Amino acid sequence: MGEPSAEGIRIRLFAGLREQAGWSEHHWPAPAAHPHPTPRQLWLALQLPGELSSVRVAINHEFTTADTPLHDGDELAFLPPISGG
Amino acid sequence: MGEPSAEGIRIRLFAGLREQAGWSEHHWPAPAAHPHPTPRQLWLALQLPGELSSVRVAINHEFTTADTPLHDGDELAFLPPISGG
Amino acid sequence: MTVMSLHSSPPSAVAEAEDLQLKVDLCSEAFEPFACLEQWHRQLAAIGRWSAANSHFIGRVRSMATNGTPLLALELEHYPGMTERQLQQLATALCSRHGADSCLIQHRIGRVLPGDAIVLVGIGADRRGPAQRCCQDLLEALKHDTPFWKREWRSDGTGEWLIGNTPL
């Protein structure tokens, strides 16, 4: 797995997804051997419940795709279906 | 012209049309010989200014056409282009 | 403040939409739109008729006349009797069409100053789409199918009747 970086990636879950997974925040120590995982890879690695296609992905507070490479220090969020307003 | 009825027809003008015509209200003594004039006939008889097609007609506070026969006691209004709200 | 109030519907309108909460006022002096709205919502809440979706429109008199010169005031003429009747008929028909539950209309008459509220339309419905669409349609109906006429009084002392309305 290689040596984890200083910062790694902060992963956040919300609402129903948070409750299904049983956690709200996770620190992923980005290994030197695989420094740029994608949200899709982390979704699988963390064995998150349900289909990735049913959630939206945000990196550093901006919507993006599940295949955007992550960087050390990024904040990744998996957002279940929104119901604002 | 025949004898005017007891009530006749009350004719009202508004806004720019009232000012162009120089009057706001007129009493038309419906003659027995021609008891059901239309708004179009009165528009011509009163020599009102401009085109009848540019105004709307109301009888007893309801929009109607210029060819609706009037009855004794009716209130007829010629309404120049509306600008509410 | 002189207000001509039409809180109750005529018998025919009641039969068509007996559940509609309707209030139509012609105001001959300045009105405070938010105070009106707050009072109206408070009244609706008191009888359990508040709505989940509420769409409002407030129109204010511009500072400029249509010819680009400063505007002193708008003069609002109406057809007493027909204007109230027409507002009530249009509101009842449109609220029925859109399934809206409540309707508040306040409209100025007389001399209205720049910045003053000239019209307020407030619609309550169970969903946002009907509330928004009803509010829009009623505003158009009020602008095009209710006997109101605006005269612009300009800073050069001239006054001119407007023909029609600003574009949507």
Place this chain on the structure above:
Amino acid sequence: MTVMSLHSSPPSAVAEAEDLQLKVDLCSEAFEPFACLEQWHRQLAAIGRWSAANSHFIGRVRSMATNGTPLLALELEHYPGMTERQLQQLATALCSRHGADSCLIQHRIGRVLPGDAIVLVGIGADRRGPAQRCCQDLLEALKHDTPFWKREWRSDGTGEWLIGNTPL
């Protein structure tokens, strides 16, 4: 009342729409929509930025849960930081697209009771069409593209996260 306020735009948003008057608040306690609107309009008037056309929407929490049982409360979760940023970006982009001059957004977070205002959107523009369309578009954006999640707390003690929104 705790309010997270975003009265000033970030540098990038300022460059895009330097004339937009924008106020976005997330409110953790009940807010009075008409008092908010009145204060906002007063602020705009004080700097000469009042608008001729003003379109508002107020959404209130329904009394019934989506399964037809009485609703005790809605719980509103959000993503601190992203929610505010997203509201500000959406408002700036939509006001620019529609040519709107001012935008007020108030949105509840936390526990919200039936009848309470959950969202207020107020748009000012020079003409009614842009004001109405911008208000509608912003409400949809806020419902579908801003990280808020609603949980219904029902009278039987159960709580359920809602998937998506009521239809338009």
